[in-house]
Amino acid sequence: MKALQRFFEVLKKKSVLTLMAGFSFLTAVSAMAQTAPVAAATPVTAAPAVSPISAGDTAWVLVSAALVMLMTPGLAFFYGGMVRRKNVLATIMQSFFLVALISVQWVIWGYSVAFGPGNDFAGGFSWMMLNNIGAINPAAPTIPHYAFMIFQAMFAVITPALITGAYAERVSFKGFVVFSLLWAAVVYDPIAHWVWGGGYFKDALDFAGGTVVHMSSGYSALTLALLLGTRKNFKKESMVPHNLTLVLLGAGLLWFGWFGFNAGSALSANELACNAFVTTNTAAAMAALIWCLIEFLHHGKATSLGAASGAVAGLVAITPACGYVNVGGALWIGALVSVFCYMAIQIKVQMGYDDSLDAFGVHGVGGTWGAIATGIWATKAVNAAGADGWIASGHFTQVLIQLKTAGATALYSVVVTVILYFIVSKTVGFRVDAKSEELGLDLSQHGEEGYSQNLG
Amino acid sequence: MKRIEAIIRPSALRAVLDGLKAVGYSGVTVSEVQGHGTQKGITESYRGQSVEGLLPKLAITVVVGDKQVNKVIQIIARTARTGEIGDGKIFVSPVLTAIRIRTGEKGEKAL
Numbered sequence: 104m105k106a107l108q109r110f111f112e113v114l115k116k117k118s119v120l121t122l123m124a125g126f127s128f129l130t131a132v133s134a135m136a137q138t139a140p141v142a143a144a145t146p147v148t149a150a151p152a153v154s155p156i157s158a159g160d161t162a163w164v165l166v167s168a169a170l171v172m173l174m175t176p177g178l179a180f181f182y183g184g185m186v187r188r189k190n191v192l193a194t195i196m197q198s199f200f201l202v203a204l205i206s207v208q209w210v211i212w213g214y215s216v217a218f219g220p221g222n223d224f225a226g227g228f229s230w231m232m233l234n235n236i237g238a239i240n241p242a243a244p245t246i247p248h249y250a251f252m253i254f255q256a257m258f259a260v261i262t263p264a265l266i267t268g269a270y271a272e273r274v275s276f277k278g279f280v281v282f283s284l285l286w287a288a289v290v291y292d293p294i295a296h297w298v299w300g301g302g303y304f305k306d307a308l309d310f311a312g313g314t315v316v317h318m319s320s321g322y323s324a325l326t327l328a329l330l331l332g333t334r335k336n337f338k339k340e341s342m343v344p345h346n347l348t349l350v351l352l353g354a355g356l357l358w359f360g361w362f363g364f365n366a367g368s369a370l371s372a373n374e375l376a377c378n379a380f381v382t383t384n385t386a387a388a389m390a391a392l393i394w395c396l397i398e399f400l401h402h403g404k405a406t407s408l409g410a411a412s413g414a415v416a417g418l419v420a421i422t423p424a425c426g427y428v429n430v431g432g433a434l435w436i437g438a439l440v441s442v443f444c445y446m447a448i449q450i451k452v453q454m455g456y457d458d459s460l461d462a463f464g465v466h467g468v469g470g471t472w473g474a475i476a477t478g479i480w481a482t483k484a485v486n487a488a489g490a491d492g493w494i495a496s497g498h499f500t501q502v503l504i505q506l507k508t509a510g511a512t513a514l515y516s517v518v519v520t521v522i523l524y525f526i527v528s529k530t531v532g533f534r535v536d537a538k539s540e541e542l543g544l545d546l547s548q549h550g551e552e553g554y555s556q557n558l559g
Numbered sequence: 560m561k562r563i564e565a566i567i568r569p570s571a572l573r574a575v576l577d578g579l580k581a582v583g584y585s586g587v588t589v590s591e592v593q594g595h596g597t598q599k600g601i602t603e604s605y606r607g608q609s610v611e612g613l614l615p616k617l618a619i620t621v622v623v624g625d626k627q628v629n630k631v632i633q634i635i636a637r638t639a640r641t642g643e644i645g646d647g648k649i650f651v652s653p654v655l656t657a658i659r660i661r662t663g664e665k666g667e668k669a670l
Contacts, residue, residue, distance in 0.1 A: 343605055343612075402604050412606060448606050461606065 157245040159372040164243070164250045167367025170360045171257035175202050175264055177356025181415070182268050184349030185408075185460050187342060189543025190272045191349075191553035197279055198264040204280065205260040205287055213259055214252050216292035218242075223302045225293045242299070243370040254367060255295075262291050262316045268460030269324030272342075273334050273540055276548040278533035282523055286323065290519050294319050294512055307508035308481055308489055308501065310379065311368035313423025313473040314512050321467020322513040323520040325458060330524045331533065333457035335540050342459075347407055354411035358387055361418045365425040378485055379425035382433035383418065386425075389437030390417025397445050412465065416444040419469035424477040427489040432480030439476070440469050474509045478502035560654040560667060561628045563635070564620045566594065566647040571639040572617055578638035579621070582630060585670050588620045598645035616647065622654055624667045 179198035186194045205213070212231050218240065219226030230236050236248050243251040263283040270279075296302040298309050309315060334342065344350060365383040369376035394413025395405035420440035421433055428436065447468040448461055458464060478501040481492035492501045527533045539547035546552065567575060572589065579587065593613035603612045623631050632649055640646050659669040 341610060341612075343603065343610055398604070398607065401607060402609070404604060406604055408605055445607060452608055 155245060156239075156247060157371070160243075160245045160370065161247060161250050163372035163376065164246050164254050164367055164370060167363035168250070168254040168257050170363025171254070171261065171367065172202065172360075174357050174360035174364060175199070175257075175261045177353045177360055178261060178264050179353065180349045181353025181357060181411070182271065182460050184346040184351075184353065185344040186271050187543070188345040188553060189545055191345065191545065192551050193276070193544030193548050194267065194271055196276070196549060197267040200280070201264045201283060202260050204284060205263065206256060208284060208287055209256040209259050210252075213287060213292050214255065216288070217259070217295040218252075218255065218300045221296070221300075223297070225296045225302070226300055245371060251370065254370075258312055258316060258364070259287060259291055259295070262312075262320050263287050265317070265320035265462055265466050266324045266327065268462035268466075269328040269458045270331050271459040272544065273331060273535060274533055275531075275535045275539075276544075277531045278527050281531050282527045282533065285523050285526070286520070289523070290319055290323065290516055291315075294515065297511075298508065304504075304508040304511070306490075306504050307474075308427050308477045308492075308505065309423040309474065309508070310426035310477075311365045311422045313419070313470045313477065314508055317419050317422060317466040317470025318474065318509060318512045319516045321463045321465075321470050322516040324462035325467055326517050326520040327524060328456055328458040328463065330521065333455075334459065335537055337457050338455075344408065351407055351411050354414055358414055358418060361387070361422075365418075365422060369426055375426055375486055378429070382425045382428055382430060383421050385430055385433040386421035386437035386440075387414045387417040389434050390414060390420070390441045393438045393441040394445060397441060412444070412461070413441045416440045416465050416469045419466055420473035420476060422470070423473045424480060427477055427481035427486050427492075429480075429482065429485050432476070432482075432494075436473065436476045436480065440472050443472050444468050471509055471513070474505045475502065478505035560622055560624055560657060560670065562620060562622050562652045562654050563628065563631055563649060564618060564652070565635050565639065565649045566592070566616050566618050567635075567639040568641070568645060568647060569615055569617050571641075571647075572619070574638040575619065575635055578634040579631065582627075582634060584621060584623070584631070586621070590618050592616050592618045596645070596648065614645070622657060622670060624670060 175198050179195040182198065183191045183195040210233055212228060214233065214236075215228050215230035216226050219228070219230035219236075221227040221229075233249075233252065236252070238248060239246070240248050240251040263286055266283075266286070267279070274282075293302075295315050297304045298307055298315050304314075307314065361383055362380055366376045366380035369379055391410045391413040394409045394416070398409040399405045417437040417440055420436050421428075424432065424436055444461075444465050448464045451458055451461070451464055477492065478499075479493045480495075481489050481501060482495040483489060483491050484495070490496075490501050491498075493499060524533065535544070535547065565575070569591075576587065592615075594616055595614050598614065600611045600613050603610045619635075621631060628651065632651070635649055656665060657667075657669040658665050
């Protein structure tokens with residue numbers, strides 16, 4: 104009896120150990136609720152009696168999942184190089200940690216809410232822990248269900264990571280974790296369901312996530328940048344990128360990984376995937392050229408940051424369009440996104456808000472342009488399962504569908520982000536205190552130095 | 560004893576050290592600094608925004624006996640000079656004492 108009392112005393116004092124013990128217990132319990140083996144369960148909808156699994160398609164989707172996974176560390180470097188030295192690790196950590204956090208959230212309930220059966224707003228929880236998911240997902244009948252699920256997982260991972268660019272250098276790790284988890288659960292998962300999971304906007308054309316990924320994160324980013332306020336000494340202190348070589352490395356990894364993001368979204372190793380691959384590369388390339396040209400005209404010098412930013416903007420804009428447009432469309436989409444995003448960034452400076460790494464300027468604006476551009480340049484000649492946009496059909500129908508989807512996504516993202524901001528601020532805290540911000544997040548949040556001088 | 564501190568272009572360091580070696584010098588400390596004099600800073604550009612940056616320079620410090628001060632100043636000035644704006648400056652200040660840590664010697668013997 105006394106031993107038991109002592110045990111509980113220790114647990115009360117060592118709250119961290121208690122948390123770990125409790126968590127281990129929960130994990131053991133849930134592990135005993137076995138996930139159903141993929142092949143044995145019955146399909147959810149009326150799938151064909153014989154569903155031929157294609158080895159080529161499966162291989163391509165698995166490789167694509169790995170390519171998309173690499174984009175998150177790529178983003179980590181892209182953002183990490185842009186912040187000041189004292190915040191580099193914290194910035195990288197945010198992206199890296201999300202690979203872990205959302206990977207777990209996805210298999211427990213995220214996939215179920217995004218792609219499971221439910222209503223127009225969201226799937227339910229019937230696919231929690233991947234139970235009952237059936238041999239295939241009807242959206243991808245030639246690959247095992249797990250391949251589709253894990254491919255989608257990587258999209259869910261990178262989306263909240265995009266938002267970190269807006270609040271760089273000024274939020275606590277705790278606040279970031281809680282916000283990102285809640286955001287993934289109540290913003291990303293439903294929106295993915297609306298567009299890809301058979302929900303409200305199943306008629307929208309969003310091949311790989313211009314709306315679902317870039318608009319949702321971009322508008323949420325803008326919201327947080329406004330709510331959190333500017334960095335301390337913003338405009339008074341020099342806040343230039345501390346290591347552009349990392350930025351360029353990250354941009355290269357993103358471009359590479361994006362082939363998986365876009366061409367993998369064909370969910371098959373076929374001509375459509377090839378079209379997506381080619382339009383992706385073309386739009387990125389054109390956007391990079393045009394951004395450099397704009398810089399040259401505006402400031403007399405093309406910069407490496409500009410080339411990287413242009414390429415990323417082009418990749419964002421082509422994301423919804425890549426499987427619906429041809430090379431001509433890709434060139435236009437890439438060229439114009441650089442114009443819009445470059446202007447958006449200059450407007451941001453004039454307006455004075457601190458979207459530190461242009462998460463909205465590139466992903467929000469680029470994603471919006473991409474969604475609309477898809478409505479303009481989509482053609483059934485490229486993808487019979489798509490639609491004819493304005494140029495191919497002469498009608499605005501698809502453009503209006505795109506605008507509706509974009510508007511709903513932006514509005515929902517903003518409203519829910521506001522609510523989440525207040526929840527997080529009032530509970531675990533979101534913005535760090537001035538001293539921690541001054542010291543730098545690497546030391547204040549993680550007790551680490553990115554480039555340890557180790558003078559002693 | 561005097562401390563001679565010279566702010567020079569990074570590209571001048573090798574010439575300065577070779578010049579000092581020729582007359583024998585006992586030690587030097589070099590650090591990387593940023594700054595500007597009449598030479599204005601360089602304009603950098605980040606996503607369309609111009610930022611005034613400082614210029615990288617080197618600060619070299621030697622402590623010498625009073626008898627060598629003028630010779631060392633001349634050598635540094637000669638080897639670091641290009642004739643362009645931005646060559647730098649030399650400052651001389653008095654040193655109260657010097658101690659060699661290994662042996663404990665004091666004064667000019669420590670140099």
